[in-house]
Amino acid sequence: MRVPLGWLRDYIDFDLSTDELVRLLSLHSQEVDGVERFGVESGEVVVGEVVEFGPHPDADKLNVAKVDLGGSEVQIVAGAPNPYPGARIPVVLPGSILAGGQKLKKAKLRGLESYGMMMSERELGVSGDHEGILLLDDSYEVGRPVEDYFPVGETVLEIDVMPNRPDLWGVIGVARELAAILGTDFRIPETRFETGGSPTEDYTLRVEDPELCPRYDLRRVSGMPAGERSPLGMRRRLHAAGMRPVNRVVDATNYTMLETGQPIHAFDAAKVRDGIVVRRARSGERMTMLDGHTRELDEEMLVIADEERGLVVAGVMGAEDAEVDDSTTDVLVEVATFVGRNILETSQRLGLRTDASGRYERGLDPEAVSYARDRVTALLADAGGVVAADVLSHYPEKPEPARVRLRPERAGLLLGTEIGEEEAADKLRLLGCGVNGEDGALSVEVPTFRRDLTREADLIEEVGRLVGLDRVPEELPATATPGGLTPDQEKLRVLRRVLADLGLAEAITYPFGPDRWHESLGVDPAKTVRIANPLSEEAANLRGLLLPGLLDAAARNRAHGSRGGAMFEVGRGFEPDPAPDREAAIRFRMTGEGGPEEPGSRRLMGVLESHRVCGVMFGAITPGSWNEPARNAGFFEAKGVVERILPGASFAPQDRPRPFLHPGRAAAIGTPDGQEAGWIGELHPDTARSFGLQGMAVAAFELEVEHCEPDPVSGFEAFANVPAVGMDLALVVDESVRVGEMLGAVRSDGGPLLEEARLFDVYAGGQVPEGHKSVALGLTFRGGETLTDAWVKEELDRIARMLGERFGARVREG
Numbered sequence: 001m002r003v004p005l006g007w008l009r010d011y012i013d014f015d016l017s018t019d020e021l022v023r024l025l026s027l028h029s030q031e032v033d034g035v036e037r038f039g040v041e042s043g044e045v046v047v048g049e050v051v052e053f054g055p056h057p058d059a060d061k062l063n064v065a066k067v068d069l070g071g072s073e074v075q076i077v078a079g080a081p082n083p084y085p086g087a088r089i090p091v092v093l094p095g096s097i098l099a100g101g102q103k104l105k106k107a108k109l110r111g112l113e114s115y116g117m118m119m120s121e122r123e124l125g126v127s128g129d130h131e132g133i134l135l136l137d138d139s140y141e142v143g144r145p146v147e148d149y150f151p152v153g154e155t156v157l158e159i160d161v162m163p164n165r166p167d168l169w170g171v172i173g174v175a176r177e178l179a180a181i182l183g184t185d186f187r188i189p190e191t192r193f194e195t196g197g198s199p200t201e202d203y204t205l206r207v208e209d210p211e212l213c214p215r216y217d218l219r220r221v222s223g224m225p226a227g228e229r230s231p232l233g234m235r236r237r238l239h240a241a242g243m244r245p246v247n248r249v250v251d252a253t254n255y256t257m258l259e260t261g262q263p264i265h266a267f268d269a270a271k272v273r274d275g276i277v278v279r280r281a282r283s284g285e286r287m288t289m290l291d292g293h294t295r296e297l298d299e300e301m302l303v304i305a306d307e308e309r310g311l312v313v314a315g316v317m318g319a320e321d322a323e324v325d326d327s328t329t330d331v332l333v334e335v336a337t338f339v340g341r342n343i344l345e346t347s348q349r350l351g352l353r354t355d356a357s358g359r360y361e362r363g364l365d366p367e368a369v370s371y372a373r374d375r376v377t378a379l380l381a382d383a384g385g386v387v388a389a390d391v392l393s394h395y396p397e398k399p400e401p402a403r404v405r406l407r408p409e410r411a412g413l414l415l416g417t418e419i420g421e422e423e424a425a426d427k428l429r430l431l432g433c434g435v436n437g438e439d440g441a442l443s444v445e446v447p448t449f450r451r452d453l454t455r456e457a458d459l460i461e462e463v464g465r466l467v468g469l470d471r472v473p474e475e476l477p478a479t480a481t482p483g484g485l486t487p488d489q490e491k492l493r494v495l496r497r498v499l500a501d502l503g504l505a506e507a508i509t510y511p512f513g514p515d516r517w518h519e520s521l522g523v524d525p526a527k528t529v530r531i532a533n534p535l536s537e538e539a540a541n542l543r544g545l546l547l548p549g550l551l552d553a554a555a556r557n558r559a560h561g562s563r564g565g566a567m568f569e570v571g572r573g574f575e576p577d578p579a580p581d582r583e584a585a586i587r588f589r590m591t592g593e594g595g596p597e598e599p600g601s602r603r604l605m606g607v608l609e610s611h612r613v614c615g616v617m618f619g620a621i622t623p624g625s626w627n628e629p630a631r632n633a634g635f636f637e638a639k640g641v642v643e644r645i646l647p648g649a650s651f652a653p654q655d656r657p658r659p660f661l662h663p664g665r666a667a668a669i670g671t672p673d674g675q676e677a678g679w680i681g682e683l684h685p686d687t688a689r690s691f692g693l694q695g696m697a698v699a700a701f702e703l704e705v706e707h708c709e710p711d712p713v714s715g716f717e718a719f720a721n722v723p724a725v726g727m728d729l730a731l732v733v734d735e736s737v738r739v740g741e742m743l744g745a746v747r748s749d750g751g752p753l754l755e756e757a758r759l760f761d762v763y764a765g766g767q768v769p770e771g772h773k774s775v776a777l778g779l780t781f782r783g784g785e786t787l788t789d790a791w792v793k794e795e796l797d798r799i800a801r802m803l804g805e806r807f808g809a810r811v812r813e814g
Contacts, residue, residue, distance in 0.1 A: 001158075001159045001161045001168060001169055001174070002036075002156050002157070002158055002159075002240070002241045002242045003156065003157045003159055003171055003174050003241075004154050004155070004156050004171075004237055004240040004241060005018070005021070005154070005155045005156070005157065006151050006154050006155075006237075006240075007171050007237050007240070007241075007259075008171055008174060008175055008178070010189075011171065011172055011175035011186050011187055011188060012175040012178055012179050012182075012184065012185075012186040012187070013184070014178065014182060014184075018035060018155055018157075021157070022035065022157065024178075024181060024182075025157070025159065025177075025178070025181075027468070027469070027470075028181045028465050028466060028468065029168075029177050029178075029181060029465065030159050030160060030161055030162060030165070030168060030177075031159075031160045032157050032158065032159055032160070033158040033159070033160045034157075034158040035155060035156070035157060035158070036155070036156045036158065037099040037100075037153065037154070037155050037156070038099050038124075038125025038153065038154045038155075038156065038239075038240055039098075039099055039123070039124050039125035039151070039152050039153040039154055040092055040096055040097070040098055040099070040124070040152045040153045041097045041098065041099055041101075041153050042096065042097045042153075043092060043093065043095055043096020043097055043104070044092070044093045044095075044096060044145065045090050045091065045092045045093070045096070045119065045124075045145065045146040045147065045152045046069055046070065046090075046091055046093065046143060046144065046145055046146065047070075047088055047089075047090065047091075047136060047140045047141060047142050047143065047144050047145075047146055047149075048067040048068060048069050048070075048088070048089055048090070048091040048118070048142065049067065049068045049086065049087070049088050049089075049142045050065050050066070050067055050068075050083045050084060050085055050086065050087045050088075050089060051065075051066040051067065051068050051073060051085060052064075052065065052066040052085060053065045053066075053083050053084055053085055056077060056109075056110060056112065057112075058110045058111055058112075059109075059110045061079055062077055062078070062079055062109060062110060063077070063078055063079070063080070063081060063083075064076075064077055064078075064112060065077075065078060065083055065118065067089070067091060067116075067118070068142060068143075069091060069142070069143055070141075070142045070143015070144070071143060074091075074115040074116060075112065075113060075114065075115060076091065076114050076115060076116055076117065076118055077107075077109040077110075077112055077114035078114075078117070078118050078133065080118070080120065080131070080132045080133045081132070082131075082132035082133055082135070083118065083132075083133050083135070087133075087135050088135070088136040088137070088138065088140050088142065089118050089119070089133050089134065089135060089136060090118070090119040090124060090134055090136065090146045090152070091116050091117070091118055091119070092104055092116055092117050092119055092123075092152075093115075093116045094106050094115065094116055098123070099125070099153065104116070104117060118133045119133065119134055120132060120133055120134055121134045121235075124152060124236075125152075125153070125154050125236060125239065125240060126232060126235055126236045126239060127235055127236070127239045127244070127245055128239065128244065150232060150233050150236065151236075154236070154240050156240050156241070159174070163362055164362075164452040165452065166261065166359060166362035166363055166364055166365075166449075167261065167365070167449045167450060168261075169261040169358075169359045169362070170257070170258065170259055170260045170261030170262070171241075171258060171259050172186075172188055172259055172260055172261070173260075173261050173449075176431075176432070179430065180427070180430035180431050180466060181466060183426075183430060188371075189259075189375065189378075190378075191371065191374035191375050191377070191378045192378060193374075193377055193378045193381035193382075193387050194381070194386075194387070195386075195387045195388065195389040196386055196387070196389065197220060197221060197222040197223060197385070197386030197387050197388045197389075198220055198222040198330065198386075198388060199220065199388050199389065199390055200218060200219055200220040200332070200388040200390045200391060200392050201390055201392065202220070203218070203220070203269070203272060203274070203275045203276065203332065203392070204274060204275030204276070204392075205218050205275060205276050205278075205392040205393075205394060206275065206276070206277050206278070207277075207278040207394040208277060208278060208279040208280070209278060209279060209280055209302060210394070210396060211339070212280075212302045212314075212338060212339045212342050213278050213302065213314070213336060213337070213338055213339075213394070214337050214338075214339070214366050214395075214397070214399075215336060215337045215366040215369050215393075215394065215395045216276075216278055216334070216336040216337075216393070216394040216395075217334070217335045217336065217369055217370075217373050217391055217392070217393045217394075217395070218276055218332055218333070218334055218391065218392040218393070219332070219333050219335075219373060219377060219387070219388055219390075219391045219392075220269060220330070220331070220332050220333070220387075220388040221330075221331050221333060221377060221380045221381070221385040221386065221387050221388070222269070222329070222330045222331075222385065222386050222388070223329065223330075223384065223385055223386040224248065224249060224328065224329045224330065224331060224380065224383065224384060224385045225248070225329070225383065225384045226326060226327050226328065226329050227247065227326035227327065228247065228248045228383065228384075229245070229247065229248065230245055230247070230248050230251040230252070230255075230383075234251055234252075234255055235251065237255065237258075238251060238254060238255060238258070241258045243258065243355070247324070247325075247326060247328075248380075248383045249266050249324045249328060249331055249380065249383075250266065250324055252266075252376055252379040252380050252383065253265065253266050253333070253376055254355075255376075255379065256372055256375050256376040256379065257355065257356070257359070257372075259375065260368065260371065260372045260375060261359060261364070261368070262335060262359075262364060262368050262369065262372035263315065263355070263356035263359055263360060264333065264334065264335050264372060264373075264376050265304075265312060265318060265333075265334040265356075266324050266331045266332070266333050266334070267311060267322045267324070267331060267332040267333075267334065268322055268323065268324050268325070268328045268330070268331060269330040269331055269332045270328075270330055271321060271322040271323075272306045272311070272322055272332060273306040273307055273308045274306060274307040274308075275306060275307060276304060276305075276306060276311075276332070276334070276392075277304075277305045277306065277307065278302065278303075278304055278305075278314070278336075278394075279302075279303055279305060280299050280300070280301065280302060280303065281297035281298060281299060281300075281301040281302070281303045281310065281313075282297075282299070283298070283299055284296065285297045285303070285310060287303075287310050287313065287319045288319060288320050288321075289313070289317045289318065289319055289320070289352075290317055290318055290319070290320060290323060291317065291352075292320075295313075295350055295352070297310070297313065298349070300342070300345065300346070300349075301313060301314075301342075301346045301349070301350075302314035302315070302338060302342060302343075302346070304334065306322075309321060312334075313346060313350065313352075314336075314338050314343070314346075315338045315342075315343040315346070315347075315356055315357055315360035315361075316343065316346055316347055316350065316352055316354055316356065316357045317352060317354055317356075317357075331380070331385075333373065333376060333377065333380070335369045335372050335373040335376070336369065337360075337364050337365070337366040337369060338360050340360055340361045340362055340363040340364070341361070343357055343360040343361045344357075344361035347361065363451060365399075365448045365449040365451070366395065366398070366399060366448070367398070367399065367448045367449070368449060369395075373391070399448050401434075401445045401446055401447060401448055402445075402446040402451075402453065402454055403443060403444065403445055403446070404444050404446060404453065404454065404455065404456060404458070404459055405438070405441050405442070405443060405444070405456060406424065406428075406441060406442040406444055406456055406459045406460065406463075407440075407441045407442075407456070408420065408421045408424055408441070408442070410456060410460065411424060411459075411460045411463055411464075414457065414460050414464075415460060415463075415464045415467075415469075415472060416472045416473065417471050417472045417473060419463060419464075419467065421437070421442065423463075423467065424442060424463045425437075425442055427462070427463045427466040427467060428442070428444055428459065428462065428463065430466065431447075431450065431462060431466075432447040432449070432450070433445060433446055433447060433450075433453075433459075444459055491705075491708070491709075491710070492570060492705070494710045494711075495570065495613060495645060495705070495708055495710045496570065498644055498645055498710040498711075499568045499613075499615065499641070499645065502566075502641055502644060503566055503621065503622070504566045504567055504568040504615055504617075504641070505565065505566065505567045505568075506567070506568060506569065506570075507549075507550060507553050507567045507568070507569045508569065508571075509546075509549030509550065509552070509553060509569060509571075510539065510549065511542060511543055511571065511572060511574070512531065512534070512535075512538070512539035512540070512541065512542060512543065513538070513539070513540070513541050513542075513543045513548055513549065514537060514538045514539070514540055514541070515537070515540055515541065516690075517541070517543075517548045519690070520548065520660070520687060520690035520691060521545070521547070521548060521659065521660040521687065522658075522659030522660055522687075523544065523545075523659075523660075526576075527544065527575060527576065528541045528542070528544055528575075528576070529541060529542040529544075529574045529575065529576055529607050542574035542607070543573060543574065544573055544574060544575050545573055545612075545614070545702060546569050546571055546573060546612055546613075546614035546702060547614055547616070547660075547700055547702060548691075549569070550567055550568075550569055550614060550615075550616040550700075551616060551683075551691040551693065551698075551700075552691065553567065553616075554567070554616055554618045554691070554693060554698070555691050555692040555693055558618075558619070558692065558693065558696065559692070562619070563619050563620045563623070564617075564618050564619020564620035564621055564632070564633065564696070565617075565618060565619065565621070566615065566616070566617040566618075566621050566633070567615070567616055568613060568614065568615040568616070569613070569614050570611075570612070570613045570705065571611075571612065571614075572609050572610065572611060572612070573609070573610045573612050574607055574608070574609055574610075575607070575608050575610075576606070576607065576608070577606060577607055577608035578606060610704060611704065611705040611706065612678075612702055612703065612704060612705060613645070613702070613703050613705055613708060614700065614701070614702040614703075615638065615641055615700060615701050615702075616698065616699075616700045617633035617634075617637055617638055617698070617699045617700070618633050618693060618696055618697065618698045618699075619632065619633060619696045619697065619698075620632055620633075621633055621637060632697050633682075633697045633698060633699045634682065634697060634699055635665045635666075635680070635681065635682050635699055637699060638680055638681075638699040638700065638701050639651060639680060641701070642669060642680055642701050642703070644710065644711075645703070645708045645709075645710045646669065646671065646677060646703065646707060646708055646709060646710075647672075647709060647711060648671075648672035649669055649670065649671065649672070649677070650669070650670040650671075650672075650744075651667040651668070651669060651670075651680065651740070652667055652668050652670060653666070653667055654666060654667065654668050657679075657681065658679060658681070659684070659687075660683065660684055660687040661679070661681035661682065661683065661684055661687075662681060662682040662683065662684050662685075663684075665681055665682040666679065666680065666681025666682070667679070667680055667681060669701070669703060671707050675707065677703050677704055677707035677708075678701060678702050678703035678704060678707070679701065679702060680699075680700070680701040681699070681700070681701075682697065682698065682699045682700075683698035683699070683700060720782050720784075722782065722783065722784070722785060722786050722787075723782075723786065724755060724780050724781065724782040725780070725781045725782070725787050725789075725792050726778065726779070726780050726781075727778075727779050727780075727781065727792055727796050728760075728776060728777070728778055728779070729776070729777045729779060729796060729799065729800060729811070730774060730775070730776045730777075730811065730812040731774070731775050731776075731777070731800070731803060731809040731810065731811060731812060732768060732769070732772050732773070732774055732775075732809065732810055732811075732812045733772065733773060733775055733807055733808060733809045734771065734772055734773075734807075734808060735764060735771055735772055735773045737807050737808070737809075739759055739762060739775055741807075742775065742777075742803060742807055742809070743757060743758075743759060743777070745802065745803065745806055745807075746777065746779070746799060746802075746803070749802055750779070750795075750799055751795055751798065751799075752783075753781045753782065753783050753787070753791075753792075753795055754779060754780070754781055754795070754799075755780045755781060755782045756778075756779070756780040757777060757778070757779050757780075758777065758778045759775070759776070759777060759778075760776055760777070760778050761774070761775075761776035762774070762775055762776070763776075768812075774812055775809075779796065779799070781795060
């Protein structure tokens with residue numbers, strides 16, 4: 001928002017330098033991005049009258065003028081050809097400083113002295129026109145300072161208005177804000193005009209889509225002088241605010257928009273057929289706009305039309321068909337409010353952003369329409385127009401001011417400094433709020449132009465910035481909450497440290513992935529969360545597993561010459577979780593209301609997130625050396641890692657393993673209490689090939705973090721100083737019996753003397769009955785004293801009997 005300070009001073013009195021004003025606004029309101037100056041910063045500009053004017057004798061493109069400055073006559077050399085004897089022009093005298101810091105001096109141009117400079121509109125900051133000298137009318141007295149008629153210099157602040165403050169998109173709004181900061185009053189222009197023009201009711205108004213148009217007012221002004229330029233002061237302010245002066249009607253609408261923040265559109269009434277219709281665009285409807293481009297509209301866009309064709313894309317730009325031009329004498333003035341989101345989407349789809357759309361999309365106050373309508377009407381009446389007595393208006397429902405309760409003690413807690421009840425009330429009244437005391441608190445009625453103030457915290461923030469955040473003491477607030485990590489945070493930290501100690505490098509990959517992952521992993525695309533507006537084809541889906549991101553990372557390492565490695569990632573996996581009640585889900589997402597009663601349920605979000613840890617080992621995990629061979633990735637290497645982060649884990653073969661795992665080298669991971677925690681296995685050769693890891697062993701695992709119980713502390717056991725006794729036990733069992741379960745039973749119930757149990761042979765064939773297999777276990781016994789053969793034999797027989805009872809095992813003979 002560009003704010004000329006001369007314009008701002010019309011509405012508020014302040015005695016601050018530009019630097020002080022910039023600092024004040026930046027500390028208490030909005031950031032000031034820059035300061036720009038126009039015209040003459042210091043010096044003297046007087047009204048001169050051209051006495052003689054002719055070409056320079058020694059330069060084809062220069063002219064020489066004799067100019068009367070009111071009692072003295074000077075010679076000025078200029079390049080502009082438009083001055084003539086008798087013309088009154090502004091002359092800046094030597095010693096003056098122009099915008100940009102240039103100091104004007106007496107000069108000699110091609111042999112002729114030049115005293116001062118005749119000014120163009122651009123040099124005086126009136127407009128961007130630099131084709132000729134600014135010609136003044138006869139009301140300007142020769143010799144008088146131009147400053148007596150209009151300012152010759154202007155300073156403009158470029159304010160970066162936050163999106164939640166549409167009330168600051170007008171100079172009046174900035175004046176209101178500055179008045180609140182300074183604790184003073186501000187004023188707004190009066191809107192006086194006489195009526196008696198052609199009636200507005202000669203036309204009709206029909207709003208077909210009131211949901212997108214909360215208010216629409218239409219008023220007619222007839223008898224406008226055709227093709228007249230706006231007064232110099234108005235053109236000068238429009239130019240300083242960043243807009244190009246056009247004609248008296250258009251300038252009045254733009255001037256009012258810059259002043260109030262409310263966009264306004266004027267139709268040439270002679271070009272409007274029958275009346276105004278506010279409707280959605282028709283499918284395939286096309287419109288040639290004021291920029292000369294024809295655009296195709298869609299049914300989501302709001303259009304202002306007459307009974308035959310579209311005239312304006314609402315809130316964005318008008319069409320050529322009803323444009324106000326130099327022949328216009330009768331206008332229909334539109335002042336309306338549209339739904340900001342619709343204007344934003346329309347502007348984006350058309351690729352067209354205007355001053356009006358930038359204001360509408362932030363959500364304007366319907367109550368501001370009345371003043372803006374009367375203000376632009378008064379400006380048109382000042383230009384010679386005759387105002388209609390009647391107004392066509394669509395305003396079915398007025399917005400109710402919000403009421404918010406403010407507790408002064410709560411304000412003190414949030415701001416870190418004590419705020420008195422009266423002080424808070426005074427600051428809020430300066431912002432236009434109605435304030436009443438109520439049970440030790442303040443009941444605040446928020447004006448409709450401040451829709452961003454909906455909560456107690458919003459009001460406290462307003463009070464804080466007006467009071468001044470420099471009042472907050474520079475000390476940390478007291479708190480009774482002890483520091484430290486939560487149990488979940490502590491577990492994650494330990495999990496990462498354990499995996500790093502085991503030789504795995506932590507990786508962080510994107511949670512998005514391409515469609516090729518579906519085919520590579522054999523995953524059903526319907527079980528993947530698709531992104532509606534992906535950044536690229538490589539980020540089209542939310543990952544269901546952490547595995548493919550790590551496999552891509554492994555492939556990149558291999559492409560750079562790595563012979564193998566091990567890495568892990570702790571992150572989120574996503575899967576579709578359609579809500580049973582779609583309307584309840586939408587309400588829950590938008591408002592947070594109507595959520596499920598059961599704690600921790602996420603059924604209303606449409607996506608189920610799970611916290612997981614995934615590890616990938618590929619190729620040579622540790623390189624070989626002269627005395628130790630390389631250790632390659634495999635199922636049992638991954639299994640050893642899992643047993644460290646999930647002590648007591650069980651590994652059960654799956655009848656139908658995941659399609660990306662080797663069918664004979666994969667298992668489901670179970671917790672000690674029987675819950676499924678994840679999966680483990682070697683990668684299927686086809687899957688490895690699709691990720692560029694062909695010919696390289698790859699093993700992986702993925703677990704739910706909630707099931708992990710990493711314990712980095714290894715328990716110490718004293719070394720026994722007595723010899724161990726090793727015994728072998730060969731058993732015959734049914735071929736359906738799982739050897740791992742037998743080993744688990746031996747280790748858990750083998751007795752205090754059993755130190756180690758291992759499997760060293762499984763045999764099926766001759767000498768073993770059909771449908772059975774021979775399982776050979778190696779058992780090591782050790783006690784506090786040297787064991788005897790009889791003692792060991794007794795333990796061995798007890799273990800054999802236990803296995804016979806549980807698994808139907810019998811000792812193999814022979």
